[in-house]
Amino acid sequence: MVAQPILQVNQLSKSFTPPAMLWQGVSFSLAAHESIAICGQSGSGKSTLLFALGGLEPVQSGTIEFNGQRIVAGRYRYTPGISYVFQHYHLIQELTVAENIFMATRLNPSAASPDPSYTETLFSTLGLKPLLNGTPSRLSGGEQQRVAIARALITQPKLLLADEPTGSLDEATGAQVMALLLQICATVQTGLILVTHNATFAQQTNRQFELKDGHLYEKN
C-alpha cells in the first residue's frame, strides 16, 4: 500500500531580482513518515527551497500543499504540523532548556499537551533529561542542537524541515546529532526533509535529491 503524501510540491520556481532563476519546475512529494535529503553545492538554493516549502520564502510560481492545505509561500502564516530545525539553534538564553522545549506547545494554540510517554521517549532518545533545568548558555553545540530538535518535535509535527542541522557542529558531534534526528523522526513517525552538504548523512534518509543547475533531481 502506497502511503498518502503529506507534502505535494508542483512546478515550484524561484528567481531573484534582477531576473535570475534560482530553480524551476521543482516537483516532488513526501509520504508520511518518509525522510528525504536535498543536497547541492553552496548557492544552489537548497535552503531557499526548504524555506519556501514552509512558507518562509516567496516563490514565483508553483504550488505547495501540506496535508491537503495550500501553503502560500512568502506570506508566512504559522502552519500547524510543520516544525523546523535550523543550523543555528536559536535557543532563548533567558529560559531554561525545558522552557525552550515546551515553548512550542505554549505558543501553538492548536497543539495539545504532549503525551507524557511521548515526551519521555523524546527526552530519553535525545539524552536531554539531565539538561532540562539548565540554561542553554551552559550547553555544548551538540546539546543545544538536541534541544532544538526536541523543541521542534515536542508538538508531534507531521513534517520536520531541517536546514543544515549539523552545519555548526564538528564531524563527530554532527554524526551523533544526525543519527539521533533520523532515529527520533522514525520513532515518533515524523516526515523529514533534510538539507545538507554531507553525502553520508543524506544516504541515511529514504530518498535523496540533488539541486543542480536550477533543477531538482532525484538520485537513484
Added chain:
Amino acid sequence: MKKRTWILYLAFRYLFPQKRFGTFFTWISTAGILAGVTLLTVVLSIMNGFDENIAQKLIQINGPIKILSPALMPDSDSFKKSLKKAAYVKAVTPFAQGITLLQHFNRVAFPKCIGFDPHSVQQVLPLQQFVEQGNLADLSKGAFVSAALAKEFDFHIGDTVDLYSPMSLEAIKQEELILPQEVPIVGIFKTGWADIDRDTLLLPLPLLQELYGLGNQVHGYSVEVDRKHIQEACTALNAILPPSLTAYTWHTLNKDFLYILRMEKAMCFFVLLFVVMVAAFSMSSGLMTTVIRKQREIALLQTLGATQWDIALIFSVQSMLLGALGTVLGFLCAYGVLSYRNTIVHLLTGWFLPENALWDFYSVETLPVAYSLQDFAAITFFAILVTFGASLFPVIHLKRLPIMQHLRGE
C-alpha cells in the same frame, strides 16, 4: 499555561532571565523611570505639603468662613446668637480692619490694623499659637505687633506707639484736632504669612472702632464651623443672613490664589514628566537594540506559532513592566528621600547658604510634605503610558524587518 500568559512570562524572562537578577538593560531602564518618578513624587509631595500649610494658615488667620458686606454690620449679641443657630456653626467673632499711621519717636509706618474682640477671638482664630512674646489674653490692654514690624522698629513689650486715626484728616478740615491714641505694645506675633507678618497690628476691637469712628459696628465676622462641613455651614449662614451680608468660605475668598497654586503644581507635573519621557526614549532605544539583536529569536517564535501581535505584545509588556517597576521603586525612593528631607535640606543649605536662611525666607521650621493618592495614581498612569509609548516605535519597526531571513544558516 495559556498562550497569552506564556507571552507575558516570556516578556518577564527577557527582563529577568533564569538564574540572573535582571539584565543591564532592565536595570538601566528602570533607573531612568525611577529617577523621573522619584523627582515627580518628591516635588509634588512637597508642593502638597506647602499647599496644606498655606490652606491651614489661611484658615487659622481668617477662620473657615467670613461674613462680609460692602457696608458696616452690627456688633450685637442678638445678631451673633442668630448666626450661631445656623447648622454646623460653633462660634463667631467680629472684626474690623483698616490702616492707621503709627508713630514711634521720629519714625512712622502705615501698618494694617485688625481689631478683634479679645473675649471671643480665640474661639474662632487660634492666634495664641502665633504669639512669640506676650499673651493673647492681654489683647484688651494694647497692641500686638507683627514680627517684621517689631524688628524694624525694635519694639519690645512695654513700649508705646502713637496711632493716628484716619478721622484726623477729616478733623483737620474742620480745623479740629484729634489727638493720637497712645497704645502700649503687649505682644509680638508671627504667623508665617509674609503679608501679615510684614506690617500688621492686632488691636482690641473697641480701640479700632474708636479710631475709625465705627461706633458699635464692625467690618465682618469670622466664623468657626465643623471643619468637615464648611460648605454646608456657609450655605446655612447665607440662608439666614440679610441680603446685604454674604458668608464666604476661606476657599472662595482665596479662589485666585488657590488656582495659582494648583496651576503651579500642574506645570511642575508637566515639566517633570519630561524626565520620565527622556527615560522612556532611552528605554525605546534599548528596546530597539533588543529587537535588532533578537531578530532570529523573533522569527523562531513565529515559526513556533507566535503571531506578530504576540511579538509586539512581548516588547510592549516588557516596556510596561519596566515602567511599573521603575514607578514602584521610584515611589519607595521618594519615600526615603522625603523621610530624610530635612536632613538633606539642612546639609545642602549648610553648604551653600547661611544657617537658617531657608527657614527665615520660607517661614517654615521643617519642609512640609503631604502624600496624595491622586498624585500617585496620576504618576503611575503617565509613567506606564509613556513607557508603553516608548515600545511603539520598536514594535512598529519590528513589523518592517525581514526577520525570517535571519533563520537561515548563511
